[in-house]
Amino acid sequence: MVIASTLTTNLSILVLAGFIGFVVISKVPNTLHTPLMSGTNAIHGIVLLGGLLTIGLAGNGTFNKVILVIAIAFGTINIVGGFLVTDRMLEMFKPKPKAKPDTTDAGKGDGGDGKAS
């Protein structure tokens, strides 16, 4: 019965998390949908935990180790990249101190390298 109760507990968590997710995400305005997507993207990088938990058990077997190292690398890319890029985007949404028309219009012409300013 222990297994069954673990399953029901986890399913309860799953269902409740789904409802909370709908409520919280519904409040995000259209303006922030790209950061929302890259932010939630970073959060599903949490599968990294799965890789970390499983590699502890991968006593022997080179192939197991190889796929888990790849999984951990993937999860890390997902988390680190996702959070960094979201942070970069959201910094741009911060209200800037206004009334600073001192920037020369010449320099802004090639906005190609317009990175986090």
Next chain:
Amino acid sequence: MTAVPLATSFVQSQSFLDVLYIVAFGLFIQGLRGLAGPTTAVRGTRIAAVGMAIAVIATLLNPNEGNWGLIALGIALGAAVGVPAARQVKMTAMPQMVALFNGVGGGAVFLISWSEFRLTHGYSHTATYIAIFSLFAAIVGSVSFWGSNIAFGKLQEIIPGRPITLGGAQQVVNLVLLVLAVAAGAYIASGEHSQGIFIGMLVCAALLGNAVVLPIGGADMPVVISMLNAFTGLSAAATGIALNNPALIVAGMIVGASGSILTNLMATAMNRSIPAIVAGGFGGGGAVEGASGAGEHAGTVRSTTAADAAIQLAYASHVMIVPGYGMAVAQAQHAVRELTKALEARGVEVNFAIHPVAGRMPGHMNVLLAEADVPYDQLEEMEEANQEFARTDVSLVIGANDVTNPAAKNTPSSPIYGMPILEVSESHSVIVIKRSMNPGFAGIENELYYEPETTMLFGDAKAAVTEITAELANI
């Protein structure tokens, strides 16, 4: 040690670690609440990042943890790829970046399931439900990994953005692949231990991921990216159940919810059903109809010059800028900001009308305009903007096409009929900056261009906008 089934060893994990996991997912939820407004959003994502750090630390504290060298290797590899990519990516390339990050998440999910299968010798001595969730994660993760990679390839233009389709056989092929993958999964769950079957299941799921995304045209990308995001989230939640890890379940499910909401919003904004988009091939049939419809237009196209456009804009009192993917492609957002400043200096009121599916992912235009320092209170969503057009003197359409097409309202035979649009033609005059008369991604002729109040300014968006700004200085 290797024969210990995963489930039982994790049931024994310490309560302390569980508390840390609960703190972690609490922080995720609190962090996402911050995304309700631009001022709190930065702090919100940082709170979520702290939650993630706590979840990772809790996992590393686990008494069964080992293979530290390999863990360090994996994390170092991931950071070496992820950090520079995130630092250097241009805002216009954000959809690709998100697709790629999403793909690696899906990749991690199916690799973890595969290693679970191997470590438990085909889920022997494992509860059936754990096998089922692990197999579900493997299939969905694999679909998401391959689908996201194809989406990345299309957005990066490594693969043609046009739909690549098998025609009428497409749905049949997709269905067969899905059935094969599920059947292989069911066979394993019922007690089969052969790794060949598992690999076969992964291959079917991989082919399915390719087969689903290849036929989807560029304009449908916002929907697809949202959907793949939801898939990866759900597969992570399934992994969480298989590993009995509450943080994974909550985080995965929230992402699943977020992706589902966005998918639905995007599909509604295009007046298309999600199954129809997944079935794919929008550009194919539509292009033919659009081409034959071209002859019906009685009106002629009037072209204008940057000097005339500048005069029109300078003497307007209210200007609405309608940006689209063309602005992103031309990297014109900074030039547009300069034009806005020049107009505001003359006392012209300038706003931006943002269609929900403008660009290649939800909210893409907002990010580009934020990059160019356009204050977000100047950005108007579709409903808001549509009330404004009647009192707008000049609408300046920069690289937007299908989202302004009046055919969506007026022509029941049009493939985009019923899609909510920005009612640009309500304004007193319209200037469209466009490279040529080529139809947009959907391959549909835009009636707006033939209307009497519309003039066309042909050229690259960035060059044209810069030219208008220069001309403004001479007035």
